[in-house]
Amino acid sequence: MQEPDQVASSLRRTDGCTHVLLITTGSVASIKAPLIVGELLKYQDVRVEVISTKASTAFFDVQAIRDLGSRVWKDEDEWSGTYKIGDPILHIELRRWADIVLIAPCSANTLSKIAHGSCDNLATSVLRALAPSTPTYVFPAMNTLMYEHPLTAEHLRVVREVIGYNVVGPIGKTLACGDVGLGAMTEWRDVVKIVVDKYNLSLKE
Numbered sequence: 001m002q003e004p005d006q007v008a009s010s011l012r013r014t015d016g017c018t019h020v021l022l023i024t025t026g027s028v029a030s031i032k033a034p035l036i037v038g039e040l041l042k043y044q045d046v047r048v049e050v051i052s053t054k055a056s057t058a059f060f061d062v063q064a065i066r067d068l069g070s071r072v073w074k075d076e077d078e079w080s081g082t083y084k085i086g087d088p089i090l091h092i093e094l095r096r097w098a099d100i101v102l103i104a105p106c107s108a109n110t111l112s113k114i115a116h117g118s119c120d121n122l123a124t125s126v127l128r129a130l131a132p133s134t135p136t137y138v139f140p141a142m143n144t145l146m147y148e149h150p151l152t153a154e155h156l157r158v159v160r161e162v163i164g165y166n167v168v169g170p171i172g173k174t175l176a177c178g179d180v181g182l183g184a185m186t187e188w189r190d191v192v193k194i195v196v197d198k199y200n201l202s203l204k205e
């Protein structure tokens, strides 16, 4: 765990770079997180930071993301010990840092929390503190019946129409649980493509 001032200095923005904040939540599709980070880092002048909910980290190896040169922030990083007035606050530093936020995958639970304005973990605190001008993309990923639950449609409506996020997917396929239908996260390459196209990124030479 880093001291607050170390956190702030390590989250300085770099001029000319695109700062991508990837939020992963407790869906099986979190296994794609290292692929998304690795692919984004193939492009010039891209920086990636990852925030993962507690449930999300069950699905991928955090070290794999560190090995790619990125970091995974967890809830406990927000609480480094005794807070003193003037200390940087992690969720504020992360939202200042981000040019674009991808919630990929977005679980039914986190979707519900966003729609209700809850901010009881690092991921949702960042989102609640985010400037409305920061482009934010939600990639729902859940079991078909979770997706078809009437509350999901209502949460997606709020997220789109009230908060102004972009909702992409889900797609239909055979899900990890064996059910066939809508609910899978958009293909990870298409998640990356949104950032590449938006910022006109070029591959490193």
Ligand SMILES: Cc1cc2nc3c(=O)[nH]c(=O)nc-3n(C[C@H](O)[C@H](O)[C@H](O)COP(=O)(O)O)c2cc1C
Binding pocket: 024, 025, 026, 027, 028, 029, 053, 054, 055, 056, 106, 107, 108, 109, 110, 111, 141, 142, 143, 146
């Ligand atoms: C193996 C496993 C797979 C899961 N897959 C999903 C999923 O794809 N989508 C989803 O919304 N929830 C899924 N869940 C349930 C979430 O992990 C659970 O609702 C959790 O509280 C989400 O927390 P978070 O939103 O803070 O990440 C899964 C749970 C388990 C045990």
